Amino acid sequence: MANSGRWHAVHPSAFPHEQEALELLRDHLPDISPFRAWSNFEFIAEDGSINEVDALVVSTDRVYLIEIKHWSGTISGNQNSWIVAKTGGRERYEENPLLLANRKAKKLKSLLTRQAAFKNGRVPFIQAVVFLSAPQCIVQLDEIACQHVYLRPDGDRRGRPSIIDVIQGRATEAEGRPPISREVERALNRAMDQLGLRQRTRAASVGDYLLTRL
Numbered sequence: 432m433a434n435s436g437r438w439h440a441v442h443p444s445a446f447p448h449e450q451e452a453l454e455l456l457r458d459h460l461p462d463i464s465p466f467r468a469w470s471n472f473e474f475i476a477e478d479g480s481i482n483e484v485d486a487l488v489v490s491t492d493r494v495y496l497i498e499i500k501h502w503s504g505t506i507s508g509n510q511n512s513w514i515v516a517k518t519g520g521r522e523r524y525e526e527n528p529l530l531l532a533n534r535k536a537k538k539l540k541s542l543l544t545r546q547a548a549f550k551n552g553r554v555p556f557i558q559a560v561v562f563l564s565a566p567q568c569i570v571q572l573d574e575i576a577c578q579h580v581y582l583r584p585d586g587d588r589r590g591r592p593s594i595i596d597v598i599q600g601r602a603t604e605a606e607g608r609p610p611i612s613r614e615v616e617r618a619l620n621r622a623m624d625q626l627g628l629r630q631r632t633r634a635a636s637v638g639d640y641l642l643t644r645l
Contacts, residue, residue: 437462441472441628448501449485452564455583456486456497459595465489465616466598472628476538484535485562489619491600492608493556496539498532503565510576529579532559548621555611555619562594 438457444450453470460466467489474482486497502525504517513525536559543554560579563570569587570577581594592602 437467439467439469439623441469444471446501448564449499452499452501452562452583453486455564456488456562456594456598460488460598464613465491465611467616467620468598469623469628474539474542474626474628477541478538480538482535482538484539487539487557487623488598489555489611489616490598490603492603492606492610493558494611494619495598496532496536496557496559497562497594497598498528498535498559499562499564500528501565502563503567505569505571506563507571508576509573513572513576527576528561529559532561535559542626543619543622546622546625548618548625552615552618554622555615556608560594560597 438460440453444453456468457470460468469487470485472484472487474484476482484496485499486495488495488497502515504515506513506515508514508524508527511527511530513527514522515525516522536557540554540557543549558579560581563580563582563586566583566586568582570580570582570589572580577591581592581597582588584593584595586593596602
Protein backbone atom coordinates (compact mmCIF):
# COMPACT_ATOMS: atom_id res chain seq x y z
CA MET A 432 0.00 0.00 0.00
CA ALA A 433 1.30 3.45 -0.91
CA ASN A 434 2.03 5.73 2.01
CA SER A 435 0.67 9.27 2.25
CA GLY A 436 3.83 10.62 0.64
CA ARG A 437 3.23 8.74 -2.62
CA TRP A 438 -0.55 9.06 -2.92
CA HIS A 439 -1.78 12.65 -3.05
CA ALA A 440 -5.55 12.87 -2.57
CA VAL A 441 -6.20 16.40 -3.77
CA HIS A 442 -9.86 16.04 -2.81
CA PRO A 443 -11.88 13.09 -1.42
CA SER A 444 -14.51 11.71 -3.77
CA ALA A 445 -18.14 12.55 -3.08
CA PHE A 446 -19.21 9.23 -4.58
CA PRO A 447 -18.74 5.95 -2.63
CA HIS A 448 -18.18 3.85 -5.77
CA GLU A 449 -15.49 6.23 -7.04
CA GLN A 450 -13.82 6.36 -3.64
CA GLU A 451 -13.79 2.56 -3.51
CA ALA A 452 -12.12 2.43 -6.93
CA LEU A 453 -9.50 4.96 -5.84
CA GLU A 454 -8.80 3.01 -2.67
CA LEU A 455 -8.29 -0.13 -4.76
CA LEU A 456 -5.67 1.70 -6.81
CA ARG A 457 -4.05 3.24 -3.74
CA ASP A 458 -3.85 -0.08 -1.90
CA HIS A 459 -1.98 -1.66 -4.82
CA LEU A 460 0.41 1.18 -5.61
CA PRO A 461 3.93 0.02 -4.64
CA ASP A 462 5.58 2.11 -1.94
CA ILE A 463 8.82 2.52 -3.88
CA SER A 464 10.20 4.82 -6.57
CA PRO A 465 9.05 5.74 -9.19
CA PHE A 466 5.44 5.02 -8.17
CA ARG A 467 3.38 8.06 -7.23
CA ALA A 468 -0.23 9.18 -7.70
CA TRP A 469 -2.62 12.13 -7.50
CA SER A 470 -6.39 11.70 -7.27
CA ASN A 471 -9.49 13.87 -7.77
CA PHE A 472 -8.19 17.13 -9.12
CA GLU A 473 -8.96 19.74 -11.75
CA PHE A 474 -6.65 21.72 -14.00
CA ILE A 475 -7.22 24.60 -16.40
CA ALA A 476 -5.69 23.83 -19.78
CA GLU A 477 -4.02 26.28 -22.16
CA ASP A 478 -7.25 26.50 -24.15
CA GLY A 479 -9.14 27.62 -21.03
CA SER A 480 -11.03 24.35 -20.55
CA ILE A 481 -11.48 22.93 -17.04
CA ASN A 482 -10.51 19.26 -16.91
CA GLU A 483 -11.35 16.77 -14.16
CA VAL A 484 -8.95 13.91 -13.46
CA ASP A 485 -9.90 10.87 -11.40
CA ALA A 486 -6.33 9.60 -10.95
CA LEU A 487 -2.86 10.25 -12.34
CA VAL A 488 -0.40 7.44 -11.61
CA VAL A 489 3.34 7.30 -12.21
CA SER A 490 4.26 3.69 -13.07
CA THR A 491 7.48 1.97 -14.12
CA ASP A 492 7.77 3.27 -17.68
CA ARG A 493 5.00 5.85 -18.17
CA VAL A 494 2.35 7.93 -16.46
CA TYR A 495 -1.32 6.89 -16.55
CA LEU A 496 -4.28 9.23 -16.60
CA ILE A 497 -7.08 7.00 -15.33
CA GLU A 498 -10.73 7.69 -16.12
CA ILE A 499 -12.99 5.75 -13.71
CA LYS A 500 -16.42 4.61 -14.89
CA HIS A 501 -18.66 2.60 -12.57
CA TRP A 502 -20.79 1.10 -15.34
CA SER A 503 -22.35 -2.28 -14.59
CA GLY A 504 -23.86 -4.61 -17.17
CA THR A 505 -22.62 -5.60 -20.62
CA ILE A 506 -20.61 -3.04 -22.54
CA SER A 507 -20.39 -3.36 -26.31
CA GLY A 508 -19.84 -1.03 -29.25
CA ASN A 509 -17.01 0.42 -31.25
CA GLN A 510 -14.19 2.94 -30.85
CA ASN A 511 -16.57 5.91 -30.84
CA SER A 512 -19.86 4.81 -29.23
CA TRP A 513 -20.50 2.28 -26.48
CA ILE A 514 -23.74 0.52 -25.53
CA VAL A 515 -24.22 -0.17 -21.83
CA ALA A 516 -26.88 -2.86 -21.41
CA LYS A 517 -28.30 -3.36 -17.91
CA THR A 518 -30.08 -6.43 -16.63
CA GLY A 519 -33.64 -6.34 -17.92
CA GLY A 520 -32.79 -5.10 -21.39
CA ARG A 521 -32.32 -1.40 -20.64
CA GLU A 522 -29.67 0.17 -22.86
CA ARG A 523 -27.97 3.53 -23.05
CA TYR A 524 -25.32 4.97 -25.34
CA GLU A 525 -22.09 6.52 -24.09
CA GLU A 526 -19.17 8.10 -25.90
CA ASN A 527 -16.02 6.02 -25.56
CA PRO A 528 -14.54 7.62 -22.39
CA LEU A 529 -11.01 6.94 -23.63
CA LEU A 530 -11.40 9.72 -26.20
CA LEU A 531 -12.00 12.36 -23.53
CA ALA A 532 -9.31 10.90 -21.25
CA ASN A 533 -6.79 11.09 -24.09
CA ARG A 534 -7.58 14.76 -24.68
CA LYS A 535 -7.06 15.43 -20.97
CA ALA A 536 -3.72 13.57 -21.03
CA LYS A 537 -2.42 15.71 -23.91
CA LYS A 538 -3.52 18.95 -22.26
CA LEU A 539 -1.95 17.98 -18.92
CA LYS A 540 1.36 16.99 -20.54
CA SER A 541 1.46 20.33 -22.34
CA LEU A 542 1.00 22.15 -19.02
CA LEU A 543 3.62 20.05 -17.23
CA THR A 544 6.10 20.81 -20.00
CA ARG A 545 5.74 24.51 -19.19
CA GLN A 546 6.65 24.08 -15.51
CA ALA A 547 10.09 25.03 -14.20
CA ALA A 548 10.70 21.48 -12.99
CA PHE A 549 11.00 20.35 -16.62
CA LYS A 550 12.99 23.31 -17.89
CA ASN A 551 15.88 21.00 -18.77
CA GLY A 552 13.99 17.71 -18.97
CA ARG A 553 11.23 15.93 -20.77
CA VAL A 554 7.83 14.97 -19.41
CA PRO A 555 7.32 11.19 -19.73
CA PHE A 556 4.60 9.67 -21.89
CA ILE A 557 1.11 10.04 -20.37
CA GLN A 558 -1.15 7.15 -21.38
CA ALA A 559 -4.91 7.56 -21.03
CA VAL A 560 -6.75 4.47 -19.76
CA VAL A 561 -10.29 3.65 -18.67
CA PHE A 562 -10.96 1.73 -15.47
CA LEU A 563 -14.39 0.07 -15.47
CA SER A 564 -14.65 -0.34 -11.72
CA ALA A 565 -18.02 -2.06 -11.26
CA PRO A 566 -17.67 -5.75 -10.30
CA GLN A 567 -20.70 -6.66 -12.46
CA CYS A 568 -19.18 -5.50 -15.73
CA ILE A 569 -18.79 -7.60 -18.88
CA VAL A 570 -16.81 -6.11 -21.76
CA GLN A 571 -17.82 -7.14 -25.27
CA LEU A 572 -16.14 -4.34 -27.20
CA ASP A 573 -14.44 -4.96 -30.53
CA GLU A 574 -10.66 -5.38 -30.64
CA ILE A 575 -10.04 -1.70 -31.35
CA ALA A 576 -12.48 -0.25 -28.82
CA CYS A 577 -11.25 -2.44 -25.96
CA GLN A 578 -7.72 -1.07 -26.13
CA HIS A 579 -6.62 0.69 -22.89
CA VAL A 580 -9.82 -0.43 -21.13
CA TYR A 581 -9.31 -2.41 -17.92
CA LEU A 582 -11.30 -4.12 -15.19
CA ARG A 583 -10.60 -4.76 -11.53
CA PRO A 584 -8.56 -7.90 -10.62
CA ASP A 585 -11.69 -9.84 -9.61
CA GLY A 586 -13.62 -8.78 -12.71
CA ASP A 587 -14.56 -10.83 -15.78
CA ARG A 588 -11.27 -10.03 -17.53
CA ARG A 589 -11.12 -13.07 -19.86
CA GLY A 590 -7.35 -13.25 -19.71
CA ARG A 591 -6.70 -9.54 -20.15
CA PRO A 592 -4.55 -7.56 -17.66
CA SER A 593 -6.30 -5.86 -14.77
CA ILE A 594 -5.97 -2.19 -13.85
CA ILE A 595 -3.57 -3.30 -11.09
CA ASP A 596 -1.33 -5.05 -13.65
CA VAL A 597 -1.31 -1.74 -15.51
CA ILE A 598 -0.35 0.62 -12.69
CA GLN A 599 2.26 -1.82 -11.35
CA GLY A 600 3.95 -2.00 -14.77
CA ARG A 601 3.39 -5.68 -15.58
CA ALA A 602 1.09 -4.98 -18.52
CA THR A 603 3.79 -3.13 -20.47
CA GLU A 604 6.96 -5.04 -19.58
CA ALA A 605 7.23 -6.54 -23.08
CA GLU A 606 7.26 -3.12 -24.75
CA GLY A 607 10.74 -2.37 -23.46
CA ARG A 608 10.26 1.35 -22.77
CA PRO A 609 12.99 3.05 -20.73
CA PRO A 610 12.11 3.14 -17.02
CA ILE A 611 11.16 6.36 -15.29
CA SER A 612 14.17 7.45 -13.25
CA ARG A 613 14.12 8.80 -9.73
CA GLU A 614 15.12 12.21 -11.13
CA VAL A 615 12.12 12.26 -13.49
CA GLU A 616 9.82 11.12 -10.68
CA ARG A 617 11.01 14.00 -8.51
CA ALA A 618 10.60 16.43 -11.39
CA LEU A 619 7.02 15.25 -11.89
CA ASN A 620 6.29 15.75 -8.21
CA ARG A 621 7.69 19.29 -8.32
CA ALA A 622 5.84 20.07 -11.57
CA MET A 623 2.51 18.96 -10.11
CA ASP A 624 3.13 21.28 -7.14
CA GLN A 625 4.07 24.12 -9.47
CA LEU A 626 0.93 23.52 -11.50
CA GLY A 627 -1.26 24.50 -8.54
CA LEU A 628 -3.96 21.85 -8.60
CA ARG A 629 -7.57 22.80 -8.12
CA GLN A 630 -9.81 20.70 -5.95
CA ARG A 631 -12.73 19.16 -7.77
CA THR A 632 -15.95 21.02 -6.96
CA ARG A 633 -18.82 18.61 -7.52
CA ALA A 634 -20.60 19.52 -4.29
CA ALA A 635 -23.55 21.88 -4.77
CA SER A 636 -23.35 25.32 -3.21
CA VAL A 637 -25.41 28.51 -2.97
CA GLY A 638 -23.40 31.65 -2.29
CA ASP A 639 -21.10 30.91 0.64
CA TYR A 640 -23.14 27.89 1.74
CA LEU A 641 -22.37 24.25 0.93
CA LEU A 642 -25.46 22.09 0.41
CA THR A 643 -25.02 18.87 2.35
CA ARG A 644 -28.64 17.70 2.27
CA LEU A 645 -31.78 18.67 0.38
